[in-house]
Amino acid sequence: MTGLAALATADTDPTAWAPSQFTLDNGMAVLVLPDHRAPVVTHMVWYRVGAMDEAPGKSGIAHLFEHVMFKQTDDIADGEFDRIVTRSGGRSNAGTSWDYTVYYEQVAKQHLATMMALEAERMTDLIIDEDPEGSFITERDVVKEERRQTYESSPSRMLQEKVFAEFFRGHPYEISIIGRMEEVGALTPQDGQAFYDTFYSPENAILVVAGDVTPDEVRRLAEEHYGPKQPSGLVSDRRNWQALAPLDRTVAVIHTDPKVRQPVWSRYYDGTSLLLDRDRALALEVGLQVLGGGSTSLLYQRLVEEQKLAISVGSAVYSFLRDGGPALIYASPSPGVSLETLETAVMQEIAALLEAGFDPADVQRVRNTLAADAIYQRDSQMSMARSFGAWVTIGGDVQDLLDYPNDVRAVTTEQALAAVRQVFRPDAHHIEARLLPDMEDAE
């Protein structure tokens, strides 16, 4: 493979493309990501509030509230929000995470002002239905169905919920974003109103517009639609959670379900996130990709290709969280191989590979792949708006994303290896997870 390295360049010209950033007088941040290929825009409003900000016993309110934001305001009747968007040829949706909540519309560019008017309207003028049989309560039933669909009908998701409850114990991340079923079922319209009053305000919001627009157009429209919104003054410095404490115990979590036909084994270790420790997170991204990222990785070669003990194996780090960064290793066995055999083999291979060290050619290839991903990402307006919006909302700097290709290329073999060795050091605690068939019901 020598001589090929020179081909593996994916240089980005930092002067060729750049976002614009400014802040409105009311504290609302604005980010513009130009993309002039098609006459469309992606318009997003991000709020610095997520499931981590929920009061004890009120899990799920951030996500349920996101649903309620599509109901009525003092000027927009129930059902009209979606109708105005679709009559403009637009698509809208929203998402809630532990760290943030985002609302967005994709639309032909001539309708950008209409979308801003809609988002500005529901930022401050939402009406929450207090009728015990009204839209808030019906939407609560919808969210319970969502939980049944996305969690309770999915054994792997149920296992993950249990694992995160252990891994993040003592931190708000210990509860799933969608919330606990019994707590969601007890949420009231008053809970919704209190949540809205506390967190929805222009100084707690970030506007992201990607697409066929200029920063000047966005500034003019944003000042017109969002500018008049007065800051509530309630939201500053509320997010005082600290970075997750290191694991102080090793625990095994098992989830069985008669639907499981293929066992899965995994372990979660302390890693880090790009916001908590950028250099180490970059090194860890590279190192865990060399170790277990895709079919060219070391673990895949050993365990899937050579020993044929696994049908899948991999490692990765959750590097985009605000307060934590679990490093994950997972594997699923070939037919006839027990999880115990697989676990032993995986851990032996990790120990041997980390003892031997990484081949600099592997590290270089991974670095270039991660850097090139940033170029391919530019093909998707939505993906760009999501990445930049999420990063800025959790407190990151736009320049960090622009620097990512160069910074990831600067990670050395030694740094990548050291970061992975630190994760898997002999005295490191971990949460182990096993997804197993329910033996009583298995055939």
Place this chain on the structure above:
Amino acid sequence: MRRTLKTLIVAMMLAGCAPTGPEAPRAGSDPFEVAVYDGAFATIQQFTTPGGVSVWLVEEPSIPILSLRMAWKTGTTSDPIGQDGLTDAVTYMMNEGAGDYDTQAFQTRMEELNMSFGCSAARVSTACSASMLTDNLENSFELIGLAYASPRFDPDPFGRLVRERAVGLETRQTNAGYLASRALVEALYPDHPFARQISEDSLAALTPEAAKAHKDRLMSRDGLLVTAVGAVSPQQLAPLIDAMIAGLPETTERAAPRPVDMASAAPAPILVDLPQPQSLVQFIGPGVTREHADFYPLAVMNYIFGGGGFGTRLMDELRVARGLTYGIYTQVDPDAYLPVLAGGGTTKNESAAEFVDAIADEMTTMAETGATAQELEDALLYLIGSYPLSFDSNAKIAANMMSLRLDDLPVDQFDRRNERISSVTLEDVNRVAATYLDPARYTFVVVGEPEGFTD
């Protein structure tokens, strides 16, 4: 959206006129014509390479990448009897080693070039797609060409494929979506080739040798369709494509399956037991192909009834008003061999029967009383106004062009589609609603532990 169709000869490429530079392509010395269709959504350049490959290209210089799609009109129905899964195996193996590169070396080479290349099979088509950086065009095309000319079909990756598929045979037994679609297939067209599926026996019958031989029945120079979007000109692209396909066989015999003749709808919902707290409901009934006069009215009616997400009859009633579901949808699939209207959603087991009844009731209401003028206006505004969103990335445009090509649709179809949609009237919508939304046309399946049904 006025369409503008102007066919021009914009390029006569002669030897020596190729783009200059140290890596300028040298092949492709014959002149070729480029016809330009300047549509509202994309400016499509159509040409046939000197090597005989028909290409649709959209030049997009702003990002240094190329999205490439290649397809043939032969798919999984070409699997020999007893070897279900063979076409899938061929596509799986296409990036698992070629020439001197074994699987690891091939995958590594793709990463070194920061490119991707992979193939997949549908019922009546096989497609390969690739993404590459324009800096690495020549090397990337060369690697794909090697996969087309001399794929290795090594026993090791083939054994991995067999292990993965064996696991798939296990996991599908508790996959609600698989169980629902399988029950519908068994009820409606159990003997058609579209009902065939991989099994333990057929998996055991697959061999690398059989896959290698089968590849030549799927992929040939003749019948290859190419679409591309990216920072590349026809003059750059043509010789790269010609070199890439040099190792494919000249031609192959392609047989189309007969259209599906669906059985009558099942008189009652088919119940499939699966231990989970929620029931998956799916339903399917006969539809029309794209050529049928009812196709565009059906597309608009579907949007109003259940295709458009929020604001549709089904979402308004079952989710917003009654809180029975996280989501319910319907869709029109104008498949040339199996045109259908279909839909589905999930609800807690306790409300499964109520959910199915409510869907049928909404069908009846729509069939009997039709849509309102306001609903039609809203639907047309969305269906036409949202269309540009399908053309905002290189990958989407390349995929959209390929779906036109696989359906033998003309280059101005993107613009024609809006004309046809905007001419749909309320009478059209209500006529097709009355015909196609009769609940008796639909077979329902419910997977879970549903309550309220009497066997």
